[in-house]
Amino acid sequence: MAASSSIRTYIPTPPFLSPRTPQSSLSSSLKLTSPHFSPSSKPLLLSSPLSSPLPLRAAATSTPSPNTPTTTFHGLCYVVGDNIDTDQIIPAEYLTLVPSNPDEYKKLGSYALIGLPAAEYPTRFIAPDETTSKYSILIAGDNFGCGSSREHAPVALGAAGVTAVVAESYARIFFRNSVATGEVYPLESEVRVCEACRTGDVVTIELGLGRLINHTTGKDYGLKPIGDAGPVIEAGGIFAYARKAGMIPSLAA
Amino acid sequence: MASSAIASSSSPFINKVQKDVGLSTFSSQPSFSLHTAKKRNSRKITCVMAPQQTERKPATSGSVKTAMTMTEKILARASEKPMLSPGENVWVNVDVLMTHDVCGPGTFGIFKKEFGQNAKVWDREKIVIIPDHYIFTTDDRANRNVDICRDFSMEQNIKYFYDIKDLGNFKVELLVFLDELVANPDYKGVCHVALAQEGHCRPGEVLLGTDSHTCTAGAFGQFATGIGNTDAGFVLGAGKLLLKVPPTLRFVMDGEMPDYLLAKDLILQIIGEISVSGATYKAMEFVGSTVESLTMEERMTLCNMVVEAGGKNGVVPADSTTYKYLEDKTSTPYEAVFSDDQARFLSQYRFDVSKLEPLVAKPHSPDNRALARECKDVKIDRVYIGSCTGGKTEDFLAAAKVFLASGRKVKVPTFLVPATQKVWMDVYSLPVPGSGGKTCSQIFEEAGCDTPASPSCGACLGGPKDTYARLNEPQAILTPTDIASIPVKVCVSTTNRNFPGRMGHKEGQIYLASPYTAAASALTGFVTDPREFLR
Numbered sequence: 001m002a003a004s005s006s007i008r009t010y011i012p013t014p015p016f017l018s019p020r021t022p023q024s025s026l027s028s029s030l031k032l033t034s035p036h037f038s039p040s041s042k043p044l045l046l047s048s049p050l051s052s053p054l055p056l057r058a059a060a061t062s063t064p065s066p067n068t069p070t071t072t073f074h075g076l077c078y079v080v081g082d083n084i085d086t087d088q089i090i091p092a093e094y095l096t097l098v099p100s101n102p103d104e105y106k107k108l109g110s111y112a113l114i115g116l117p118a119a120e121y122p123t124r125f126i127a128p129d130e131t132t133s134k135y136s137i138l139i140a141g142d143n144f145g146c147g148s149s150r151e152h153a154p155v156a157l158g159a160a161g162v163t164a165v166v167a168e169s170y171a172r173i174f175f176r177n178s179v180a181t182g183e184v185y186p187l188e189s190e191v192r193v194c195e196a197c198r199t200g201d202v203v204t205i206e207l208g209l210g211r212l213i214n215h216t217t218g219k220d221y222g223l224k225p226i227g228d229a230g231p232v233i234e235a236g237g238i239f240a241y242a243r244k245a246g247m248i249p250s251l252a253a
Numbered sequence: 254m255a256s257s258a259i260a261s262s263s264s265p266f267i268n269k270v271q272k273d274v275g276l277s278t279f280s281s282q283p284s285f286s287l288h289t290a291k292k293r294n295s296r297k298i299t300c301v302m303a304p305q306q307t308e309r310k311p312a313t314s315g316s317v318k319t320a321m322t323m324t325e326k327i328l329a330r331a332s333e334k335p336m337l338s339p340g341e342n343v344w345v346n347v348d349v350l351m352t353h354d355v356c357g358p359g360t361f362g363i364f365k366k367e368f369g370q371n372a373k374v375w376d377r378e379k380i381v382i383i384p385d386h387y388i389f390t391t392d393d394r395a396n397r398n399v400d401i402c403r404d405f406s407m408e409q410n411i412k413y414f415y416d417i418k419d420l421g422n423f424k425v426e427l428l429v430f431l432d433e434l435v436a437n438p439d440y441k442g443v444c445h446v447a448l449a450q451e452g453h454c455r456p457g458e459v460l461l462g463t464d465s466h467t468c469t470a471g472a473f474g475q476f477a478t479g480i481g482n483t484d485a486g487f488v489l490g491a492g493k494l495l496l497k498v499p500p501t502l503r504f505v506m507d508g509e510m511p512d513y514l515l516a517k518d519l520i521l522q523i524i525g526e527i528s529v530s531g532a533t534y535k536a537m538e539f540v541g542s543t544v545e546s547l548t549m550e551e552r553m554t555l556c557n558m559v560v561e562a563g564g565k566n567g568v569v570p571a572d573s574t575t576y577k578y579l580e581d582k583t584s585t586p587y588e589a590v591f592s593d594d595q596a597r598f599l600s601q602y603r604f605d606v607s608k609l610e611p612l613v614a615k616p617h618s619p620d621n622r623a624l625a626r627e628c629k630d631v632k633i634d635r636v637y638i639g640s641c642t643g644g645k646t647e648d649f650l651a652a653a654k655v656f657l658a659s660g661r662k663v664k665v666p667t668f669l670v671p672a673t674q675k676v677w678m679d680v681y682s683l684p685v686p687g688s689g690g691k692t693c694s695q696i697f698e699e700a701g702c703d704t705p706a707s708p709s710c711g712a713c714l715g716g717p718k719d720t721y722a723r724l725n726e727p728q729a730i731l732t733p734t735d736i737a738s739i740p741v742k743v744c745v746s747t748t749n750r751n752f753p754g755r756m757g758h759k760e761g762q763i764y765l766a767s768p769y770t771a772a773a774s775a776l777t778g779f780v781t782d783p784r785e786f787l788r
Contacts, residue, residue, distance in 0.1 A: 083529055083618060085752040092714040093757075095355045096387060096394035098401075099482065100362025115754045143530035146563065147750055148714070149465035151359065151481035171563055172534050173465060177481035228342055228497060238487050238495065239367050247344065248491050251367065 071207040073163045075136030078125050079199045085147030088115035090156040099155040108152055109159025123199050132161040137203055140167035141194040145174020158183030164205055166212055168192055179229045180238045190222035320595035322501040323568055324536040327476040331459045339500035348458035350488045353444050354384040356463035358401040363486030374409050375492035381413040381453055382406050383444040388417055388709045392717040415441040442673030442708030445469040445641040450675050452582030456571035456589035465560045466641050472552035474571035474589050499565045500599040501536040506543040508607035513787045516551035517767035520558040521612040525622025533563030543606040549578040550647045557642045558749050561619040611782050614765040617753050625770045628780035633743045636775040637722055639670030640713035643747020646679040648768040653685045653693040655772035656700040659786045664778035667702040668722035670711035677708050713748040715757035724758035745774040
């Protein structure tokens with residue numbers, strides 16, 4: 001069925017090791033459907049949010065059906081610690097950039113995680129002279145995204161090329177904004193993976209199986225079900241969910 | 254049949270209350286108690302005590318069968334449900350949506366994209382747009398974002414848009430036209446303080462805002478929380494939002510508040526207790542004799558920082574203090590709700606406030622609690638008094654009290670940023686008790702503080718490089734106007750966050766403290782317990 005194949009992103013060979021470019025979108029760029037906002041630089045593989053069963057529902061159940069497509073994120077991971085607040089994800093001086101403006105969206109991405117202290121994070125998330133990150137999966141500790149409600153935070157990560165965040169736990173608003181914008185998958189790990197993985201490790205997230213696999217160390221870890229956000233993500237974000245429920249009218253063509 | 258007072262915004266009961274008629278219908282029901290705000294001249298402000306659920310028979314009400322917390326009740330009313338339990342996802346009608354210059358433009362972009370270029374907002378009178386973050390800056394994009402807010406407000410005929418037209422010399426104009434405010438008659442300043450001062454915070458209502466400190470308004474017994482641009486864009490068009498009902502943590506604070514403590518100490522105590530994620534997804538309800546004794550501004554400080562514990566919202570039950578504050582600020586009818594005796598709380602914390610001491614949150618986390626006196630050897634480079642947390646009128650009165658008591662001069666640069674124009678006026682006009690009629694501004698000048706700056710969010714969150722009092726990287730050339738840009742490391746601040754880089758410089762070390770502690774620290778050049786000066 002066409003819808004399922006369109007969300008199949010498993011790539012057998014590892015092109016993800018090369019820096020992310022718009023052309024290499026298949027490597028690691030599966031995103032939540034983001035009906036309100038699809039910058040041309042970031043391809044959305046899920047083009048039909050209302051009709052296609054998103055794989056996160058499968059992640060929310062312990063026994064995925066055999067028909068569930070394999071949704072996979074491959075890439076290098078970047079590892080941060082506990083209580084990474086949104087000022088570190090995108091410092092306030094860059095908040096003059098308006099995320100709904102495509103040019104400024106890209107610019108926001110180029111500043112993602114620039115607020116991390118250099119002493120603790122000598123390897124920068126975005127290399128000098130780059131505008132996107134080679135790390136497509138972010139691994140974090142407790143309370144990721146705490147602080148300010150700025151939606152610029154998940155947007156900056158998404159614009160930088162992050163497809164999924166795996167954290168021990170999230171601050172509420174960051175999680176909510178990730179779901180509402182569809183910029184990154186906010187996944188929770190069952191154990192503290194931020195101490196088991198290191199920046200630069202090659203990892204795979206198997207959403208359907210709820211697993212995070214670290215190829216560098218050869219270990220894998222369980223991911224928690226997405227929970228109540230599942231139906232909203234499945235619909236394709238808050239707008240699509242509301243249209244599905246008849247809460248707001250369909251967008252006039 | 255009568256529905257519960259909290260059941261539905263369209264229930265006949267509430268309509269009757271709003272019209273101030275038909276009360277006798279319910280006065281025979283012992284479970285309802287109705288009282289109006291103390292001063293009778295506020296006839297439009299009518300408050301209804303929620304029914305005591307334990308006295309109600311489900312058979313007669315047909316609706317409410319379970320006791321609820323006040324947060325659950327507010328969301329039940331707003332979602333037109335008879336009852337709600339924590340964890341339920343409901344579509345909630347929004348009473349007020351607030352946005353500002355940082356998140357407004359993105360919100361409007363999403364609104365137009367989703368609802369159409371010619372779409373109209375759901376209710377032009379329920380949207381409040383307050384430029385406050387990046388105002389007094391030469392940053393082009395920041396200035397453009399204020400223009401975007403203005404254009405949108407004009408196009409949509411937004412009733413409450415607090416415009417700033419003269420970005421350059423706000424302070425000069427204020428000084429010249431103290432009683433006229435010619436330059437910017439509509440400008441307010443920090444949104445959370447302006448919302449309260451302009452009467453947009455009302456008990457029992459739902460307020461959403463594109464700022465995490467929207468929770469400040471919980472001080473008025475309302476549900477208030479921060480949301481992102483996408484959710485706000487949705488609310489702009491639909492007037493409602495899907496929200497999960499949070500379970501409630503209750504904080505009972507009893508005992509007489511020592512005169513060297515402020516609400517900032519109480520919330521730092523709580524955050525230190527439960528950590529920066531201790532209330533994630535949860536409501537925080539503040540009750541007890543100490544909370545009842547707090548002014549509205551102090552209650553706002555308490556609720557302001559619930560997000561620093563991860564909280565979804567904070568609430569203080571409305572009472573005569575609330576009603577009195579609102580008397581001359583709103584004519585919109587409202588109804589307060591209260592937690593039932595049998596309501597279920599996830600957990601309850603008790604504090605004997607009389608035993609607490611002045612606190613700070615050390616770098617780099619709001620839960621890194623320490624006694625101020627334990628940090629007396631920490632040398633500081635500057636003091637900052639301002640923001641939605643610590644830049645209200647009473648915060649400046651508190652700082653002035655310490656300066657007045659000491660009679661000394663500050664030893665480090667001390668920056669003062671009133672939250673709003675109203676606060677700025679108060680700083681320049683209200684006499685400080687016990688000073689023989691001096692204003693805060695006079696006392697600050699005598700103590701050697703920097704002149705109170707134009708009201709805005711200022712350096713609380715860093716902002717553009719030319720933001721007043723921002724913790725900046727070293728400057729090559731220092732001119733007198735660059736005094737606020739001198740590279741510094743350690744700042745005692747009355748603001749709300751001390752994560753790395755929060756006030757600009759990533760190496761900056763921020764100690765969060767009450768205005769008392771901040772002022773005492775300014776006088777010594779070290780983190781200082783205010784009892785050194787207040788006794």
